[in-house]
Amino acid sequence: MPTPQETARLEQIKRTWQQKRQITERLDKIKTKIGVYSGKGGVGKTTVAVNLAVTLAAQGNTVGLLDVDIDCPNVTKVMGITDKPDYVDNQIIPSEKWGVKVVSMAFFQEKEDEAIIWRGPMIHNAINQFLQATDWQELDYLVVDLPPGTSDSPLTIMQGLPMDGFVVVSTPQDLANLDAKRCINMIRKLNLNVLGVVENYTGEVFGHGGGKNLAKETDVPFLGDLALRSAYRDSSKPTALLDKSVGEEFTALSEAIKKSLKEFGCQAA
Numbered sequence: 001m002p003t004p005q006e007t008a009r010l011e012q013i014k015r016t017w018q019q020k021r022q023i024t025e026r027l028d029k030i031k032t033k034i035g036v037y038s039g040k041g042g043v044g045k046t047t048v049a050v051n052l053a054v055t056l057a058a059q060g061n062t063v064g065l066l067d068v069d070i071d072c073p074n075v076t077k078v079m080g081i082t083d084k085p086d087y088v089d090n091q092i093i094p095s096e097k098w099g100v101k102v103v104s105m106a107f108f109q110e111k112e113d114e115a116i117i118w119r120g121p122m123i124h125n126a127i128n129q130f131l132q133a134t135d136w137q138e139l140d141y142l143v144v145d146l147p148p149g150t151s152d153s154p155l156t157i158m159q160g161l162p163m164d165g166f167v168v169v170s171t172p173q174d175l176a177n178l179d180a181k182r183c184i185n186m187i188r189k190l191n192l193n194v195l196g197v198v199e200n201y202t203g204e205v206f207g208h209g210g211g212k213n214l215a216k217e218t219d220v221p222f223l224g225d226l227a228l229r230s231a232y233r234d235s236s237k238p239t240a241l242l243d244k245s246v247g248e249e250f251t252a253l254s255e256a257i258k259k260s261l262k263e264f265g266c267q268a269a
């Protein structure tokens with residue numbers, strides 16, 4: 001006769017196994033999963049994730065955007081989403097805007113216990129529940145906006161979410177690239193793919209070339225520059241859909257990412 005503790009432990013193992021199986025089934029329907037990541041905050045991860053997602057969608061792909069930035073989940077703000085996702089039979093049906101299906105931690109922020117839920121090992125559990133419950137249907141691409149840095153939370157997410165590769169966002173400045181180097185090393189330590197480096201804020205103000213140097217030094221593909229532009233101040237629409245030059249930059253970025261995915265042997269739509 002098993003003791004109550006043994007029974008409880010067995011139940012726990014069973015639940016974890018069922019959860020893992022359900023997550024695998026969910027993610028199996030997604031052809032390519034791309035993480036957008038950086039060494040430090042404010043370099044433009046959310047901007048890249050959102051504009052990359054809408055660009056891929058405008059090319060005719062089915063695209064999802066998952067915001068797992070625990071501290072600042074602001075994808076919904078940039079996408080202009082006010083609707084919460086639907087819940088049907090305990091499943092999350094993603095909100096949709098600009099042709100992209102969106103799920104964000106921000107949808108769950110109103111709960112009183114949010115500060116407790118999003119700390120330490122619970123992050124792992126919360127993300128798993130998130131992945132388990134979301135019904136993305138078939139997707140060509142899932143773009144994931146990650147929290148910055150090499151702390152516990154991006155690490156937890158990288159371990160829990162099987163990604164095909166990461167786009168590292170850096171800036172033209174050298175100091176930021178030191179942080180970017182650290183994050184490239186972290187991705188490699190986890191035996192995951194670095195799809196390449198994209199330099200954001202390129203132009204007269206901050207200069208250019210830091211991203212290219214970083215890519216060379218770390219031996220990863222350079223995916224292109226994104227200029228510092230006032231067009232990003234208009235928040236009525238993702239900038240790639242609003243401004244021709246930005247649209248072209250993101251088309252070039254999407255092509256560079258697809259090329260890199262192919263080189264890593266990943267399935268690109």
Ligand SMILES: Nc1ncnc2c1ncn2[C@@H]1O[C@H](COP(=O)(O)OP(=O)(O)OP(=O)(O)O)[C@@H](O)[C@H]1O
Pocket residue numbers: 038040041042043044045046047048069072148200201202226227228229230232233
């Ligand atoms: N190329 C650009 N030109 C002008 N403004 C930009 C550019 N890229 C991003 N921004 C602006 O810079 C701010 C920070 O960008 P964003 O929120 O994408 O950074 P982040 O890396 O996601 O930040 P966090 O680490 O806080 O999540 C935003 O207001 C965004 O509109």
Ligand SMILES: [Mg+2]
Pocket residue numbers: 045046047069072074145
């Ligand atoms: Mg962000």
